[in-house]
Every structure is written in C-alpha cells, then in structure tokens.
Amino acid sequence: MMVAETVLEEQVVYARPASLRDVPTHYCPGCTHGVAHRLVAEVLDELGIRERTIGVSPVGCAVFAYKYFNTDGCEAAHGRAPAMATGIKRVRPDMVVFTYQGDGDLAAIGTGEIIHAATRGELFTTIFINNAIYGMTGGQMAPTTLPGQYTSSSPAGRDVETAGFPIRMAEVIAGLPGAAYVARRSLHNVKEIMKAKKAIRTAFKVQLAGLGFSMVELLSACPTNWSMSPPEAMRWIEEAMVPYYPLGDFKVAEGVEALLKER
Amino acid sequence: MARGRxxxxxxxxxxxxxxxxxxxxxxxxxxxxxxxxxxxxxxxxVDPEGQCTGCALCAVACPDVCITVYRQVPAKTRPQEAAV
Structure with a gap:
C-alpha cells in the first residue's frame, strides 16, 4: 500500500505588521513601549483600518511614535493629545483616531484633557502606558509611582505623607459617563501581552461602532530608570505593580459586551 | 510536533x-x-537538534520586533492563525 507522504512547506507565522515602519526604535533594551507599538499595529492591520488611521503622539518617551506607526500622525503639546484627537475626530469623523500617551502625559500635565474628553464621550481610543515613572526626563517620581518606590526625585522612596498616593487612572476614567470601554492590562509576559492585544482590539472596535470613548491602560516596564535588568523589571511589574493596579475591564458600557464576545 | 525556525x-x-x-x-x-x-x-x-516548533512566543515577547517566525505546515493547508 502506498502511503502518501505529507509534503511540508514553510510559511511565515509571525512577522512585522504593516502598520509598523521597519525602523529601529529609540527605546531602551527591554522597554515594553515596543510591545505596545506592535500590538496597536497588529490590531490596525487585522481590522484593516491602517489607511484611515491618525495617531496622536504624546510628549514623553513615545514622542516619536508618529515615526514608528505607518499611519498618519501628529504630535500634540504635552498632555494635550486628547484635545488634538477631539479636533481631528470631529473634523474627520470617518477617520480612526487614537492617542498614545504615557503616565507623565496623561496622568499628570494632561489629566484635565483626558478627563474631559472621556466625559464628553469623544469617539477616539487612548492607549495609556503606565510605567510608574517619568522615563524620558531621567526617572523622576510620577503620579503613578508606587508608595515607597525609589526614583531619582524620591531617593528615600515615595512618601505618601507628602507626595500622596498614586492615581489609578483606569478607575478614574471608568467612573465617567462618556467612557464606553476602559480596561487595564499588563505587558510583563506573553500571556498578558496576548490579553492586552484583545483589549486594544476591543477598544478600536468600540470606536468603529461609535459607542464612545475607549481607553486601555498598559502596565509597562522601564528597566533603565527602575535600575533593573529587563527580566527583573517584568517580575517587578507582576509582584509590585499588578497588586496596586489590578488588571481587568473597569467599564463595559451597553453595546460593548457584544464586541467582547465577538473574538 | 510542528517544526519551525x-x-x-x-x-x-x-x-x-x-x-x-x-x-x-x-x-x-x-x-x-x-x-x-x-x-x-x-x-x-541556536537549534542544532531542530527543537523549535514555530510557536512564536519569542516574537510576541520581543519589544523590538526583531523576530520573524517560520513553521513547517502540510502543503495545501492554510497557515494556522498567528499566535496572537
């Protein structure tokens, strides 16, 4: 009896997404900004919306994000990305608009902009990178720095008596009526990265369906300013950040549940 | 076991x-x-014994998108959906 031999052929199962330009990034070794960029780019590819997407870059480490995403993009003043995204989306409602902001941008100087954009239910998506530190300026204490965390401006650890407690932005935004989908995910291992991608995909679908403002907060690593190796930084996210910043969906408005089940 | 590189x-x-x-x-x-x-x-x-299965977990973890993953699949079938 003849046994049919299985002919194998080699196929690419993972390659750089088309929405991410083939240029090296300026990020430090082990910085998860690169992972977050790739996840957004993969989602834009899969939804087929790259040609009509406009990204708004922040001030911070991700200031050059417009150079990395193969979409249209622009650069906002510090913290004002939600205001700029509001204008773009209102003038061109047919476009997909997203802001990509860090914690110094979104949770400090730009708190007013993000809160009012979310309250108004502006139809854009925000990707919020929370690495508990000001990365670009040299590792100073941020609003999201954990109690007791050492930074260059809190060398004895963050003292909550004088510096207050870190802000849980996802919970704050989730309390606003205009927000349709607010989630927090982490980027510290492969499993969590995959979950983060699903949340980002849902956030963009919420925008495409016109349901309201959507935001995904991503717990991210800053090995350089945390003075850790990249694997140590990933462990620190899991052991120190996740207990203070719980992962999950904080706002799932009416109509979004159906999108969550779609995947 | 699938083979990959x-x-x-x-x-x-x-x-x-x-x-x-x-x-x-x-x-x-x-x-x-x-x-x-x-x-x-x-x-x-470094894979002299051909242990790589093409699971793409390395590519998912890579912050600099340096890794391209290939997998041996039976001809005439469509590739499995990528890991993510």
Missing amino acids: IEINEDNCKGCTLCTIACPQGVIVMATDHPSAKGYYPAMF
Missing part, C-alpha cells in the same frame, strides 16, 4: 534577553563574542 534581526536587537525567557525550547541564546553595530550582544537562534 526563527530569524533574528541582529541589527535591531538590543539584547534585552526577554525572548530567551519566553522560549519554551530554550533554543535562543545571547551572543557573547560579537556585539552588534549598536554595541549590544544580540540574541541568536
């Missing part, structure tokens, strides 16, 4: 080692003798 763009690799931790087969190691043009010791694919 990866290609690492050593010029873009910053030597963060996260792919070596993500790899279930332990077939990615860090270079110790040849720094890249940027001065990092890049990750290298």
Whole structure:
C-alpha cells in the first residue's frame, strides 16, 4: 500500500505588521513601549483600518511614535493629545483616531484633557502606558509611582505623607459617563501581552461602532530608570505593580459586551 | 510536533534577553563574542537538534520586533492563525 507522504512547506507565522515602519526604535533594551507599538499595529492591520488611521503622539518617551506607526500622525503639546484627537475626530469623523500617551502625559500635565474628553464621550481610543515613572526626563517620581518606590526625585522612596498616593487612572476614567470601554492590562509576559492585544482590539472596535470613548491602560516596564535588568523589571511589574493596579475591564458600557464576545 | 525556525534581526536587537525567557525550547541564546553595530550582544537562534516548533512566543515577547517566525505546515493547508 502506498502511503502518501505529507509534503511540508514553510510559511511565515509571525512577522512585522504593516502598520509598523521597519525602523529601529529609540527605546531602551527591554522597554515594553515596543510591545505596545506592535500590538496597536497588529490590531490596525487585522481590522484593516491602517489607511484611515491618525495617531496622536504624546510628549514623553513615545514622542516619536508618529515615526514608528505607518499611519498618519501628529504630535500634540504635552498632555494635550486628547484635545488634538477631539479636533481631528470631529473634523474627520470617518477617520480612526487614537492617542498614545504615557503616565507623565496623561496622568499628570494632561489629566484635565483626558478627563474631559472621556466625559464628553469623544469617539477616539487612548492607549495609556503606565510605567510608574517619568522615563524620558531621567526617572523622576510620577503620579503613578508606587508608595515607597525609589526614583531619582524620591531617593528615600515615595512618601505618601507628602507626595500622596498614586492615581489609578483606569478607575478614574471608568467612573465617567462618556467612557464606553476602559480596561487595564499588563505587558510583563506573553500571556498578558496576548490579553492586552484583545483589549486594544476591543477598544478600536468600540470606536468603529461609535459607542464612545475607549481607553486601555498598559502596565509597562522601564528597566533603565527602575535600575533593573529587563527580566527583573517584568517580575517587578507582576509582584509590585499588578497588586496596586489590578488588571481587568473597569467599564463595559451597553453595546460593548457584544464586541467582547465577538473574538 | 510542528517544526519551525526563527530569524533574528541582529541589527535591531538590543539584547534585552526577554525572548530567551519566553522560549519554551530554550533554543535562543545571547551572543557573547560579537556585539552588534549598536554595541549590544544580540540574541541568536541556536537549534542544532531542530527543537523549535514555530510557536512564536519569542516574537510576541520581543519589544523590538526583531523576530520573524517560520513553521513547517502540510502543503495545501492554510497557515494556522498567528499566535496572537
């Protein structure tokens, strides 16, 4: 009896997404900004919306994000990305608009902009990178720095008596009526990265369906300013950040549940 | 077991080692003798026994999108959906 031999052929199962330009990034070794960029780019590819997407870059480490995403993009003043995204989306409602902001941008100087954009239910998506530190300026204490965390401006650890407690932005935004989908995910291992991608995909679908403002907060690593190796930084996210910043969906408005089940 | 291989763009690799931790087969190691043009010791694919399954976990973990993953699949079938 003849046994049919299985002919194998080699196929690419993972390659750089088309929405991410083939240029090296300026990020430090082990910085998860690169992972977050790739996840957004993969989602834009899969939804087929790259040609009509406009990204708004922040001030911070991700200031050059417009150079990395193969979409249209622009650069906002510090913290004002939600205001700029509001204008773009209102003038061109047919476009997909997203802001990509860090914690110094979104949770400090730009708190007013993000809160009012979310309250108004502006139809854009925000990707919020929370690495508990000001990365670009040299590792100073941020609003999201954990109690007791050492930074260059809190060398004895963050003292909550004088510096207050870190802000849980996802919970704050989730309390606003205009927000349709607010989630927090982490980027510290492969499993969590995959979950983060699903949340980002849902956030963009919420925008495409016109349901309201959507935001995904991503717990991210800053090995350089945390003075850790990249694997140590990933462990620190899991052991120190996740207990203070719980992962999950904080706002799932009416109509979004159906999108969550779609995947 | 599926067979696979990866290609690492050593010029873009910053030597963060996260792919070596993500790899279930332990077939990615860090270079110790040849720094890249940027001065990092890049990750290298060393798989003499063909243990790589093309699972793409390394590529999911890579912050610099340096890794392209290939998998041997039976001809005439469509490729499995990528890992993510």
